[in-house]
Amino acid sequence: MADGILKLEHVCKAYNVGLPTEVEVLHDIDLELDRGEFLALIGPSGSGKSTLLNIIGLLDRPTSGRLLIKGRDTAMLGDDELTHLRGRTIGFVFQYHLLISAFTARENVMMPMLADRGFPSAEIEARAEHLLLQVGLDKFGSNLANNMSGGQQQRVAIARALAMRPDLVLADEPTGNLDTKSADAVFDLMRRVNRESGTSFLLVTHNMDLARRCDRIIQVIDGRIASN
């Protein structure tokens, strides 16, 4: 596992929903992701994909089992250390882009760098411009996010996700809200970034055409990995 970004061992997740016993929604998940891999995560609604993504994204902790990021057991880390590791290792793209609508594209891309005290402030704007160029939006840096198309906004969200040079991008239905042509273009962009920079991607999608274009497909059914 020399090149492993991510390793889950026997991960379970239970929610306390006010019942006498907790409800387990993820059961005994084993999963590994290598550097540079582009993985599709598919499965019916309610099967546990978002729960799994939240755990991998260090937004939630497993109830039991181990999660290793670049060989480090995350159970040993406190909340501040997890936040730091998340900021430096993982980028997020969601179905609803969650850009700040009143900010320009450039400002949105700058946000993660401004939020990280360790990032050299003199480099922030130039890096934002470089990222906008990478996603084909170099002419749109001064546009308000609000005034951009859904596909353009997702490109901005991808540029923002790449700002801190993450090892892994977690993309939860990033094309779910787009027409076929824009969805293809956003997928192609992620694929290109993956190939050019070696960033690993984990893509949650209901779109089987896109899933088939990934390196590997993992199916989650009823909180278990059905095929690997």
Ligand SMILES: Nc1ncnc2c1ncn2[C@@H]1O[C@H](COP(=O)(O)OP(=O)(O)OP(=O)(O)O)[C@@H](O)[C@H]1O
């Ligand atoms: N915070 C929570 N508290 C209690 N139960 C939850 C919570 N979050 C999710 N669940 C339950 O866990 C199960 C898995 O949900 P999850 O959102 O991970 O599925 P999903 O595969 O991402 O679904 P979708 O494709 O519809 O987004 C569902 O039964 C859901 O109701």
